[in-house]
Amino acid sequence: MALASTQAAQARRQLVLNLFIYPGGHHEAGWRYPGARPERLLDITFYQDLARSAEAAKLDAVFFADGPAQVDNIRYASRFRLEPLTWLSAIAAATTHIGLIGTASTTYYEPYNLARLYASLDHLSGGRAGWNIVTTAVPQASANFGLAETPSHAERYARAAEFVDVVTKLWDSWEDDALVADPVSGLFADDSKIHPIEHVGRHYRVKGALNTPRIPQGRPVYVQAGSSDDGRSFAARYAEAIFTAHQTVESAKAFYADIKKQAAGLGRNPDHVKILPGISPYIGSTEAEARQLHEAFSDLIQPEYSISQLKQITGVDFSGHPLNGVVELDAFKDAGPAKLVASRFQLVVDIVRREKPTLRQLIDRLAGARGHYVVVGTPEKIADEIQHWFESGAADGFNVMPPWYAAGFDLFASQVVPILRKRGLFREDYTGRTLREHYGLPRPQSQFAEAARATA
């Protein structure tokens, strides 16, 4: 009987929970909140401690966003970048189970270099690497790579598809049993199981093989975060986890249904594509306390920064606009979202249409988590929201985006996670060691091993 109920609990669909780490916290004023430690923003032990807290709470992974340019207005906010591969390697050394997801750009990396970096992260972490595949929308990046202009959206996604093909071949190029390392016979590697990939495509020519044995996970976990039509079909084809931003459960449900359907249509198992919206929790022991916490953050906002962010997302400059003046939908009518992130633009327009906010209110809505879902309330309320999204086909789990560190996450770990656990929605402990095991994803075979077998 006890056994049966344990098995039932194990069989129950489990939430995925990642900790999304952004220097200084996800609220744009997070670095200013009392208890935030701005003097430790470049101190690796601060992030190692955070990852250890996430691991103690049995989270699936920590996640770092990235982009190869200084984009945000750095004058008012802690918006520099931590290079994810190096940072995660040092975090790997301080942890044993938690997954390590880093972002890297298909537009601004060479496939051979990227394949090596992630292979190495997977080796040194014992199979915990995830790659958030982005094409880098921000126009500032291209000028750091000798390009006169940013490749178009379509061009970036075409390159991305070929890029993923190339690195997949590289990660497959050593079959699992190519490494022998037998000191007695003197055979180090069976070179008949190491395959030059001989890739020749429209954008890349890469001979291979990779110069490192196959990694514990076979391939890192493929994560994606595009929301455009191209982005969604790319994700449906390649991604094993998808990060996404939604303000409402309805919007998330539509996205969820679309992606799962597309994935199934491509012959994939929809369970192997985890949909993970962002959630930024402001937690209080009462509703009133939570609202106070949220207001304390609002009070720290610097409108110059928020207005520069709003311009970055929408292309519209609100510098002259009174903070207490209502934002008109008309303000966006001439903003061509062509070169911007269309889904993020749409999200702002939807807020304006739905809520008719003043500029101050709009800024406030975005300051918390750049358009991700913000929940203000008691631990129970936050757990209720998570469960509701999870059980109504809006999410397979969440990217948790604390407004500030470390306490902003510790509250979630100590107050919300135990409730989810009690409800049987989240693991008591890790049952595996790799990120694939945490996410319930299969370990891919090398395509060369299969080909070899098929022709044998």
Next chain:
Amino acid sequence: MALASTQAAQARRQLVLNLFIYPGGHHEAGWRYPGARPERLLDITFYQDLARSAEAAKLDAVFFADGPAQVDNIRYASRFRLEPLTWLSAIAAATTHIGLIGTASTTYYEPYNLARLYASLDHLSGGRAGWNIVTTAVPQASANFGLAETPSHAERYARAAEFVDVVTKLWDSWEDDALVADPVSGLFADDSKIHPIEHVGRHYRVKGALNTPRIPQGRPVYVQAGSSDDGRSFAARYAEAIFTAHQTVESAKAFYADIKKQAAGLGRNPDHVKILPGISPYIGSTEAEARQLHEAFSDLIQPEYSISQLKQITGVDFSGHPLNGVVELDAFKDAGPAKLVASRFQLVVDIVRREKPTLRQLIDRLAGARGHYVVVGTPEKIADEIQHWFESGAADGFNVMPPWYAAGFDLFASQVVPILRKRGLFREDYTGRTLREHYGLPRPQSQFAEAARATA
């Protein structure tokens, strides 16, 4: 009096000692030697333990070579590659003082990406990063990067010079005091002290600034390992430490004198260019024991591998040649070293001219450390050699290249280092925390800060 003698000891010129880590050891059969742990070759804790041993012996740095291709014959030797930046980041997390020098190619990296990786390594290690700047001579690399052929030697060095200029500007782009992070005023960074670099050159266009605050060391320590004329003049201009391979003290002295003179001629302080030949020690408690150790390694050599290595260095294929037949100087007369590493080729030809070896003997000479200086003897003899090179103008220190790990290094650390220390040639303990401090190198000013001051 005690104080005076301490000061005298402190004032005495000190050796630099790096541990050069090569998977499986520097002897090509190192991975087969009893006690080597081939099953741990991809286990980061093995390398963390090694680095901790080196740190316990107060060495200056650990060093990883690199190249973006599978070059060596992997069938018989552990010659895959560990990606240095990730690997060193995980080693940084397990150590506190030792320097971390990684190799990366100016031919196959984008400057913005490389600048970020080393900046991050320097941040997360508290100022211990070194960059071994290579142009990558092996022809296999270009095919992994879409190039029809390898850029010429001259072209590679021309790109390298501009590349170093670009990344130097990127590392200088945030002045030291640009980061403010004052939660009270809300000023995160003084953006008047963050400089777009606006680089427009023959090979690179990079706008900048870097997206991370200035690093503890200002810039990573610049290391170089070229031996050609172009390589030497590049090193004399940019390098703060130079790795080099010499079979004799005379050859090393000529190299040393040349580089120091060139550096002085460029207005640099020659003490700020450390010349570090490789040394591979076979240590026994008696001469006979040391020779036995060396012979045990020779017995493990697999000639197929050695002959493929010899072909790689010289372009000459000795597959049909009897192992006991003498190698004629004539064999190399048609070998065009144009696309190979000329200095390494010359080193082999010099051995053949000087020693008239059989193929077996030649293979043996190269198997130990790919042409680096091999010393077989007691700890005293090895310390004597080191002191002799150090005091006769042949070296400022050494890259220690153990034939195998971990015992091959532990012997050096426990037997040779104490003798050097007793002779006053090597530190009792670290006096600083950064690699620049260990090497006695100044911390560079940001060029933008100086410019700003000059025009003020």
